[in-house]
Amino acid sequence: MTEPRLYRAPPALLAGRNILVTGAGAGIGRAAALAFAAHGATVVLLGRDQPRLETCYDAILAAGGPEPVIQVLDLKEADDAACGALNAQIVEHLGCLHGILHNAALLGPRTPLEQYPSARWLDVIAVNLNAPFVLTRALMPALRAAPDASIVFTTSGVGRRGRAYWGAYAVSKFGIEGLSQVLADELANTSSIRVNCVNPGPTNTAMRREAYPAEAPHGNPDPERIMAAYLYLIGPDSRGCTGGSFDAQAR
Numbered sequence: 285m286t287e288p289r290l291y292r293a294p295p296a297l298l299a300g301r302n303i304l305v306t307g308a309g310a311g312i313g314r315a316a317a318l319a320f321a322a323h324g325a326t327v328v329l330l331g332r333d334q335p336r337l338e339t340c341y342d343a344i345l346a347a348g349g350p351e352p353v354i355q356v357l358d359l360k361e362a363d364d365a366a367c368g369a370l371n372a373q374i375v376e377h378l379g380c381l382h383g384i385l386h387n388a389a390l391l392g393p394r395t396p397l398e399q400y401p402s403a404r405w406l407d408v409i410a411v412n413l414n415a416p417f418v419l420t421r422a423l424m425p426a427l428r429a430a431p432d433a434s435i436v437f438t439t440s441g442v443g444r445r446g447r448a449y450w451g452a453y454a455v456s457k458f459g460i461e462g463l464s465q466v467l468a469d470e471l472a473n474t475s476s477i478r479v480n481c482v483n484p485g486p487t488n489t490a491m492r493r494e495a496y497p498a499e500a501p502h503g504n505p506d507p508e509r510i511m512a513a514y515l516y517l518i519g520p521d522s523r524g525c526t527g528g529s530f531d532a533q534a535r
């Protein structure tokens with residue numbers, strides 16, 4: 285099997301494919317949306333901040349990519365009604381969905397569990413874990429309408445080994461690894477949908493700078509530099525690869 289982080293994507297890898305990216309307005313999600321469009325995908329840009337999504341939309345058009353779709357949704361509010369309506373819109377206007385990159389997340393407080401505010405816990409779990417479940421479930425009809433499709437969840441090193449003070453964020457990423465494994469197992473013999481996790485590794489984004497304020501930001505790669513694994517997992521070259529959890533960078 286190809287090592288995802290070493291993959292070299294052909295220029296037209298995603299031509300004719302429709303891919304939804306959550307948290308597409310900033311950081312890794314924005315870089316992924318731009319990379320997917322640069323490889324031919326029509327990207328559904330989902331996020332809570334319309335101006336940021338519009339900036340990403342403009343950047344995709346300026347680079348000559350297919351016209352994207354903007355979907356404003358605060359994932360804290362993601363429910364069956366909102367996500368079901370999105371599924372109906374995608375089926376009506378695009379026909380089907382070839383991939384979802386679940387990328388949006390909240391860091392939340394970095395504090396001992398004894399002091400962790402319960403309301404913030406609920407917010408982090410809502411955005412990082414509940415929303416990917418609700419959104420995936422609602423979008424299954426659009427995914428099943430594609431000849432093959434890929435669901436990519438975003439994990440983290442602290443979702444594989446717990447670490448002090450990472451609170452709900454770490455727990456949500458453990459949950460994401462579990463969600464991905466359960467769904468992959470359920471879909472393996474009943475569909476052509478593959479399901480995997482990607483861990484971006486330390487990447488120069490607002491979240492990383494918030495988590496490690498003392499770190500030199502440019503010691504970590506910019507999001508554009510870690511796209512190989514994302515392109516591999518979202519695109520058709522990863523057909524047959526399911527239930528895995530991969531690193532976008534060498535450890």
Ligand code: NDP
Pocket residue numbers: 306307308309310311312313330331332333336357358359360386387388389390411438439440441483484485486487488489490491492
């Ligand atoms: P950023 O904070 O830079 O970007 C997060 C994105 O998620 C933003 O676009 C943000 O929107 C969006 N988002 C947050 N909350 C919501 C919400 N309620 N509804 C809709 N969108 C929301 O983070 P990164 O780019 O660094 O992180 C991307 C993913 O990678 C995350 O899953 C993160 O856990 C993971 N990760 C990142 C690492 C790193 O070093 N950067 C390391 C390991 C994992 P808005 O622009 O409105 O704030």
